[in-house]
Amino acid sequence: MARDDQVLAALGRALKLEQDGYAFYTQAAARVQDPTCKQTMLSLADDEKIHEAMIVRQLEAMSEEGDFVVLPNVEPVHADLAAAILPPDPAQVEQRVSEHADELDALLLAMEVEVRSYDLYRQGAAETASPAGREMYQWLAAAEMTHFNLLMSNYEALNTPSSWV
Numbered sequence: 001m002a003r004d005d006q007v008l009a010a011l012g013r014a015l016k017l018e019q020d021g022y023a024f025y026t027q028a029a030a031r032v033q034d035p036t037c038k039q040t041m042l043s044l045a046d047d048e049k050i051h052e053a054m055i056v057r058q059l060e061a062m063s064e065e066g067d068f069v070v071l072p073n074v075e076p077v078h079a080d081l082a083a084a085i086l087p088p089d090p091a092q093v094e095q096r097v098s099e100h101a102d103e104l105d106a107l108l109l110a111m112e113v114e115v116r117s118y119d120l121y122r123q124g125a126a127e128t129a130s131p132a133g134r135e136m137y138q139w140l141a142a143a144e145m146t147h148f149n150l151l152m153s154n155y156e157a158l159n160t161p162s163s164w165v
Contacts, residue, residue, distance in 0.1 A: 007133070008062055010124050014140070015055045017117045022048040024113055028106040037103040040154065044110065044147055051117075051140055058136060068133035107155040111148055118144035 025045035029038045054071060061069040118141055125137035 004062065004066065007128065008059065010120075010127070011055055011059050011062065014117075014120055014124065015052060015059065017113075017120060018048050018052040018055060021045075021113045021117060022052065024109065028110065032103050032106050034103050037106065037154075040150070041106065041110070047143065047147065051143065054136065054140070058133070068128070068130040068136060070132045071136060104155065104158055107151050107158070111151045111155070114144045114148040114151065118148065 022045050025041045025048060029041035029045065032038050032041065057071060058068055061067065121137045121141035121144060125134050125141060128134050128137065
């Protein structure tokens with residue numbers, strides 16, 4: 001596979017993950033009862049749409065110009081891409097989450113969604129030779145890490161005599 005084809009394939013996988021993330025978060029918001037959890041899921045869904053638009057713009061640039069473009073209004077971030085996020089066991093997550101998912105179930109599956117996205121962006125940043133591409137992947141990886149940390153904090157808070165953060 002040619003390098004451009006590999007980049008387009010990676011961006012296609014990234015786009016699919018963001019679309020799946022959006023679908024998950026909107027479905028989770030419809031299923032959970034807690035208003036704060038519902039709002040958290042809807043906020044994450046909004047973020048997935050922003051990420052999707054960013055990836056679509058890069059797909060267009062790669063197809064039309066043959067390279068990544070620097071995205072406006074995106075501040076460069078430093079993300080420790082050597083750090084892995086430890087996901088919950090995917091088999092257990094899938095088994096626990098059903099139509100009657102509670103907030104903890106939704107949070108567990110949401111963390112898995114974020115881990116998959118983070119790992120893909122971490123890999124993309126390591127593999128791209130384009131500074132603009134690396135910047136985009138680092139920004140997306142940092143955003144997914146932020147999502148994961150928010151979800152984990154809420155998961156931990158719900159498992160202790162505390163409340164949402």
